[in-house]
Amino acid sequence: MLITVKNLDVGYRDKQVVFGASLNVDVGEFISLIGHNGAGKTTLLKAVCGFLKTEGGQVIYKGADITNRSPAVNVKDGLSFVHQEKSLFPNLSVLENLQLAAYAVGKAADIERRLKVVYGLFPILQERERQMADTLSGGQQKQLAVGMAILVEPELLLLDEPSLGLSPNLVKDLGGVLKEIQKMGTAILLVEQNVKMAISLAQRIYVMRTGQIILEDTHDNMMNRENLWDLF
């Protein structure tokens, strides 16, 4: 297993949000985590990545216990995260955003090659290289955010609701790109409110409700479910 999360408890001050959640992702695997709003998906994700302190349980990554390790360290260790919003530097140009992302892992050396990869996935970014990030459209900003995340060539990519606020066909494109990223050998843990997309992309799916993981199932079983209402 690339990463294993063992009954994690997470909360904000006295308010507990995640209750003993467990999940795991294997190398190169594509996992989706779905569930109703406020079920605690994002919270869980952030805790895994070190943005939130956990109150119980542990996170094991590449055999090492990385519970509550700082995000900065995690990203150097190939654990990359795409926030729901505010995941880029609005007042900086597209290129600068990417350069900074590269700087994060201190591998600015072969940045040219990495940029090629990213630009390969998102040609539009190359065109807009010199443009301020906050002048990009919503979709392009998402692309930039993902681009920054994969620029560090992570082993595990955690995405928090990337489809949020995107038009249906943009969502489709995004799905495609994620698949490609997986092909490059990056494992993906996707949190999505667009359930259909999440299920169709993933090999395994976890379902959360009010802070607990109530179901783990395979791609096929989920596809064949006649309705999903009772999971929400």
Next chain:
Amino acid sequence: MEYLAHTLNLAFIFVVLTVSLNLILGYGGMASMAHAVFFCIGGYISAIVTLNLGCNFLIGVLMAVVATAAVGGALAAPFIRVQEEYLILFTIAFQMVVFHLMMSLYNITGGDSGIFGVPSPRLFGIVFDTPVRFLPLMTIFVIVVYYVAFKVTKSPFGRVLKGIREDERAVSSLGKNVIQFKVIVFMVGTGIAAGAGGIFAHYTQFISPAIGSLDESILIIAMVVLGGTANLWGSALGAFLLIIIPEILNFLPGASDLIVPLRGFIYGALLIIFMRFRPEGLIPEYFHLKRTERGRQKAGISSSPKVMDVGTPKAYQAEPGSEGPILEVKGLSKSFGGLKAVDDFFMGLERGKITALVGPNGCGKTTAFNLVTGFLKPDGGHIRFRDKSITNLPAHKMPQIGIARSWQDVRIFQGMTVLDNLLIARQNQSGERLIKLFAMPWQVKREEQENRKAAALYLNWVGLGEKGFEIARNLSYAEQKLLAIARLLTTEAQVLLLDEPSSGVDPNWVEQFMGIIRDLAASGKTICIVEHNLEVVRGISDTVYFMAEGRKMAQGSADELMADPKLGEIYFGV
């Protein structure tokens, strides 16, 4: 001993200034860098009035208080909305403008050399022209100010202020006009400062802009902070320290030319040290201990069960309802920028029924919710409550007519006792109007008793009866959720809008909350919930409105809707 008397008088003047600023800064939560200006204005008004009309100094001081309070109010109204840095900036700007104005309008203010020969205070033929004779007068003034200050802060009015400092939105969701409260407290503060200015002018028989400089304002703030914000005794202490220390320094032989910088250095250093190591000041706001203890006695209710089962809340008689929905929404729309968040939305809440709003993210549930509760102004459409239009009614009016909302993140007042959390929620308290507070204290007292009874009632009903005097902060999250519901009930509102009642609750508690909500409906309350946990929706809602892209897509029972594949596609994406 004249010099001692004089120093005391001076210290007292600053005690008054500090207390008044503390009302604004400590209790009102507004950092005013212009307090000295109001002090000075007051002095001038009183001086000019008495000199030109030759009337008694009391009249002058009175006019100073009224006029300056008015100015303060006029100034406060616009800037109270801006956030902290801007408030500081704004008041500094005001301070500088007025100060330079006073310097420049020399034929009114006498410029730098001020107005000389202001008449000494005179009452019943006695002239209080020496420091010693003046001391008693000054003492009385201080006592009066303290009386007012305590009345204002330790009252339903003060309770709301405290609430405002903790969470403004929550307060307005409980039917209080936050802006109004802030403006009033600002006016009270500036008024008192002006009074001090007037007294000071008559005492020293002289007034000049020098006492209205930025340095003075800063000195006063320093006093408040040193003494401890939101603590009236602290203010006195702070004032005495910063007045007495330099006066003592004055006795250092030959240090005369060092005193100014020395004093500056000392209180500068004090500021740094305190902010760093004791930001709450010398005497912090021991809110909990003191208040709860006094609360116990005043309340007339102990935690003993006997007094606690006071029968069922009166809200429990389902109201003899006319037919039709009690709250109706017609063609409601709201857009942010280009995006239409809510677009021609229809909804009706049936009496005593539970209605749920569901839909995928960004479908406009929450926006609709905020529109109905007055936290957003609709661009178009109508909202009718009991066949009266309440479109565009501001949020704080809603609970007063019987519509109350809860918050997803409970938003209880962490620093206040459970009981006070509820008491704030009572509507139209006389104790929240300063006039009544001073004019008819007995009525305020009586109401407070009744309110406590009512509060205790709901507290029991949610099962927190034993916790009335706990500080809300110390409750578990589930208990805080219960408290939030109790607080909601205490408003006696008929229609309750609950924002994600199940969010952040321990799974094992969800059932219990569903039970409570059902009971409420059964008792005749009309309830509307926004909830993402469809389990809960299925469990309790009578009617479900399914929203997408700001419109009502479907309406019906939970099961009906979930049978519909089209809605499934919308909800789960394609």
Next chain:
Amino acid sequence: MKKVKFIGFMVSFVFMLSISFGFSADAKEFKFGQILAMSGSGSWYGMTMERGTSIAVDEINKDGGVAGYQFAYVVEDHKSGLTTPAQNAFRKLTSIDKVPAILSSFSAPTLSIMAMAKQKNIIVFNGGASSPKLTNIPYLHNTRMLGDEILPFTLKYLWDKGYKTMATIYANQTAPISLNDAGKKYWESLGGTVVSEQMHETGATDFTSEASVIKAKNPDIILCPSTGLDVGYVIKAVRKMGIKAPVCGTEHSGDMEKVTGDASEGYLFASEFFDVNSDDPWTKSFVKAFKTKFNEDPDFYAANYYELTYILKDLVSRVAAKGGDPYDGAQLEKAIWDDPKFKSIYGGYIKFNKNGTCEKPVVLFEIKDGKPVIIKKRK
């Protein structure tokens, strides 16, 4: 804990009071007060004034005091013109040190204490401020010629040199404002015209835009009756803008020179003339004493307060001779009018007028290589 600290303060406070009581209880000492600018922008004035007094007191005590009284003084600070400190100082001097007489300076502080002074019969002398507002106030006597009496002297001189147009710039303070009016009236009475009047913020330092306006009006002379450093900054700005017209005013100080540098060249101001080279024996001895103690020449501020101390001495002896109590300000006040002429350190006599003003020799100075030089005298 903190409360204890606070009580501690109160205790030490009262304690110190009682000490200072002990001093003032000392018999056969005549103690008078001074409220001067010991700190802030004007502390230069306070320093030189106190020097004057200290020398006088030393001398008086060296030859056995007067009528058995040893002289002593207490200096308090009005922080360069603030009124509240001045009032505090007054309360301290009159109630702790129990002084019957106070030597004051600066207009605002002096005015701010006069109401109390009248009430408590404290006689007040001002040898520093020159604001016309200081006249006709009971118990207040000025030993400095007030500006509006001196100014005409300067203006007449310039008028005679054939200058016709004048621009004025003055601080928004009592003295400068009234001086500006006086100057303007007089200039017009001579037949001259005032092309521009500009009032400026006290304590401002950038006068280039004002100077620009003056440059545009291109006047023959510029009048700047502001006080303290303001004059310096004005002169600096005017010269910076390449304006050649002569500047005249009512003030000059060493601190001001620091601001102007050599820009002050040619600046004209009339004031009491204290001639350090006078052959008057008393003057000689004072200058000598001053030089030996502070190794520099006394200016007229020092002279004024030196002189004032001797006037007090005379008053005390007059009162004592009548068997009166020199600690009663009212008696000191009365004693003045036994003979309003007193020996002046300027040579000759200084005469007090009923309206609180005095008469003294005045001369016109011009700054030449950084030093004031006499160019005209008036007796």
Next chain:
Amino acid sequence: MSLFLLLLTRGIITGSLYALLGVSWGIIYNTTRTFHFAHGFIYTLTSYIILLFVGISVPLIPSLLFGLLAAILAGCLVEYLAYLPMRVKNASQLSIFLTAMGIMIAGQSLIHLIFGPDSRPLTGFPEHIISFGMITFTTIDLFTVVLSWLVIGLLFAFLGRTKAGMMIRAVSSNPEKATFIGIDSRKIFVLVFGIGSFLVGIAAFLSTLDKPANPHIGLGALLISFITVFLGGVGSLKGAVLGGMILGVAESLVIIVLPTEYKMMVTFFILFLVILIKPEGLMGKKNA
């Protein structure tokens, strides 16, 4: 007309200095959101250090360097010893502001205690009058304008071209993300305080050349520096520059329409209006 031109020149000269002050405070506020009231103290300190060295007959330029060194040091220390610990305890804006005020008051009182209250001129720079017909200014004025814009230019180049500059902009535009990609915002903050203090040091030097220093010069400079920032718009250094120029010119030109004694008020009146009407400033973003 010629008067107008004359005043305009004055306005531009003053404005350049204001612009410099503006960016010096702006870069600190935009990045750290600290209401750095102690900036004024750094300003005064620099002047006095320079004077100190000139006083012991060190030539002007080396003294300037010492002054700037002191400024940078002081700035960083203030951040490191005073603000940082409070931010860690996430203290309120107000209490940080009050601390800053404490430093300001204590600091300038200390300078007063050590150097005394009287004003001290800074000599040694050749001052000559240059005039084109009506337009007149001195070599110092010229030097002020040139140096101010030079330094401002360098600052923008630094922020735009260098990696450090990029990191600073990153931190000010999205702090959380910055920490995520491994930028140590603490280091950046200290760096920014260093830069800001360096800039204000230059400003102090320039104005001390023109007017003697006294322990109280700091406050005025401080007021100007943050007014220009809020006028120009929080989050935008270009805004601060613009704000500075506007203030300078306004202060100078107002003389045409208003009696001069209201000059000082104008500044604050402008600020007053901006906060009321356009709180985000001339070039600021709404959310900033």
